[in-house]
Amino acid sequence: MSDSFERNARVMRERWPVLLERVLAEDDASLQAELVEGLGSTLSIGGIQLTSRHDRTREAHRQAASLPEAPVLHLYGSGLGDLQMALLARPELTRLYVHILNGAVFKLSLQLLEQQGWLADPRVELLYAGDLREIQLPFFALPAELVLADDYSAKIRDRLISEIHLSFNNRRFTADAADIAARLVAVESWVQADLDVAELFGTDPGREVFVIATGPSLEPHFEALRSLAEQPQRPLFICVDTAYQPLRRHGIQPDLVVSIDQRISSRHLPSQGSEGTTLVYMPLADPQVLEGWQGPRYVAYSTSPLFEQMRLRVPRAQLHSGGSVIHPAVDLAVKMGARRVTLFGADFAFPMNRTHAGWQDGDLGPQLNAAKHWVLDGHGQRVKTQLNFRSYLCELERYIEGQPEVAFFNTSRSGAMIAGTTFHGDFVR
Numbered sequence: 001m002s003d004s005f006e007r008n009a010r011v012m013r014e015r016w017p018v019l020l021e022r023v024l025a026e027d028d029a030s031l032q033a034e035l036v037e038g039l040g041s042t043l044s045i046g047g048i049q050l051t052s053r054h055d056r057t058r059e060a061h062r063q064a065a066s067l068p069e070a071p072v073l074h075l076y077g078s079g080l081g082d083l084q085m086a087l088l089a090r091p092e093l094t095r096l097y098v099h100i101l102n103g104a105v106f107k108l109s110l111q112l113l114e115q116q117g118w119l120a121d122p123r124v125e126l127l128y129a130g131d132l133r134e135i136q137l138p139f140f141a142l143p144a145e146l147v148l149a150d151d152y153s154a155k156i157r158d159r160l161i162s163e164i165h166l167s168f169n170n171r172r173f174t175a176d177a178a179d180i181a182a183r184l185v186a187v188e189s190w191v192q193a194d195l196d197v198a199e200l201f202g203t204d205p206g207r208e209v210f211v212i213a214t215g216p217s218l219e220p221h222f223e224a225l226r227s228l229a230e231q232p233q234r235p236l237f238i239c240v241d242t243a244y245q246p247l248r249r250h251g252i253q254p255d256l257v258v259s260i261d262q263r264i265s266s267r268h269l270p271s272q273g274s275e276g277t278t279l280v281y282m283p284l285a286d287p288q289v290l291e292g293w294q295g296p297r298y299v300a301y302s303t304s305p306l307f308e309q310m311r312l313r314v315p316r317a318q319l320h321s322g323g324s325v326i327h328p329a330v331d332l333a334v335k336m337g338a339r340r341v342t343l344f345g346a347d348f349a350f351p352m353n354r355t356h357a358g359w360q361d362g363d364l365g366p367q368l369n370a371a372k373h374w375v376l377d378g379h380g381q382r383v384k385t386q387l388n389f390r391s392y393l394c395e396l397e398r399y400i401e402g403q404p405e406v407a408f409f410n411t412s413r414s415g416a417m418i419a420g421t422t423f424h425g426d427f428v429r
């Protein structure tokens with residue numbers, strides 16, 4: 001160990017002895033690290049610069065300026081200590097939590113630079129990001145370490161990125177957008193005529209509910225689902241809109257189908273044979289789908305400002321929404337009275353190098369070659385995904401955490417690991 005590390009470690013040993021032992025066990029030798037020089041210099045890990053190579057201090061002050069003047073702040077990633085020092089210059093700051101996103105990177109930085117200045121400050125608390133289940137606000141996440149986050153911090157990284165991207169992701173979902181405004185006008189007469197989803201709430205108390213999504217891991221379960229569907233005492237089948245056609249092609253008639261997306265058409269929800277399934281939709285549904293649907297129709301809102309004016313004119317109950325149709329489908333199961341919810345095809349990833357069950361690659365939007373990100377699967381291995389899938393996963397996990405009276409089960413290890421679920425013994429070997 002370097003002299004710098006010994007001096008840094010001396011401070012940590014006094015303040016966080018248990019955490020220091022964890023840091024000492026990190027494998028920093030496997031990092032591809034190099035010094036990168038410009039007007040100044042910085043450290044590059046696997047081609048990712050931890051800071052500016054021209055002016056680290058100026059960059060840190062610009063980053064600090066994005067944070068509010070608050071007594072408590074959270075920093076995700078440790079960098080080279082520059083942002084910590086910039087924030088600690090604030091006299092009103094009483095506590096700075098530094099969350100380590102990559103233990104090996106942090107260990108390496110301790111060997112290369114003197115960092116006692118911020119480590120010894122009594123206002124600093126140091127911890128591993130993965131030690132907490134949820135992100136803390138207000139925060140700044142160092143961009144380089146969001147990329148370099150290790151497996152232990154993956155869940156927190158995903159929640160940080162989801163929070164950072166929230167306003168950007170919602171930018172097109174406004175009632176002022178021409179296509180949205182036209183669809184709301186076209187659908188309002190259906191909303192007025194159709195049943196309130198609240199009429200379904202509490203109608204199946206205690207019944208087990210299968211919520212069926214369209215991830216690739218659904219495919220091995222078609223036969224079992226068809227067999228169960230034929231039994232008189234069976235779970236309730238609720239599917240998302242894109243799972244309806246694959247289920248029907250395998251002889252499975254779901255009890256309910258949930259749809260929220262204006263891009264879902266009769267190609268996904270054909271009218272033929274629909275008399276045996278209840279449709280629950282939000283007011284962006286395609287009027288042609290609604291007109292052709294032969295089964296009962298129920299309408300629901302989300303809390304989105306998109307529906308604010310329509311909610312005032314035509315009151316209806318709400319279902320939880322987190323960006324994906326899986327969220328209202330699961331919430332419907334819970335509001336109908338489920339105490340056991342089993343998830344099928346809820347992968348939030350592209351296991352087996354597939355995008356969806358029952359559809360060709362790209363049929364439903366994302367293509368496999370666009371998957372530049374990863375999430376941990378049920379085996380603890382990295383599996384390809386995309387950013388919006390990770391955000392949907394975060395929101396489902398938050399919802400599950402808020403439902404302690406309901407047991408949630410997953411039916412595959414090949415998709416994303418879903419915190420708060422247990423692997424179902426009848427479907428996972």
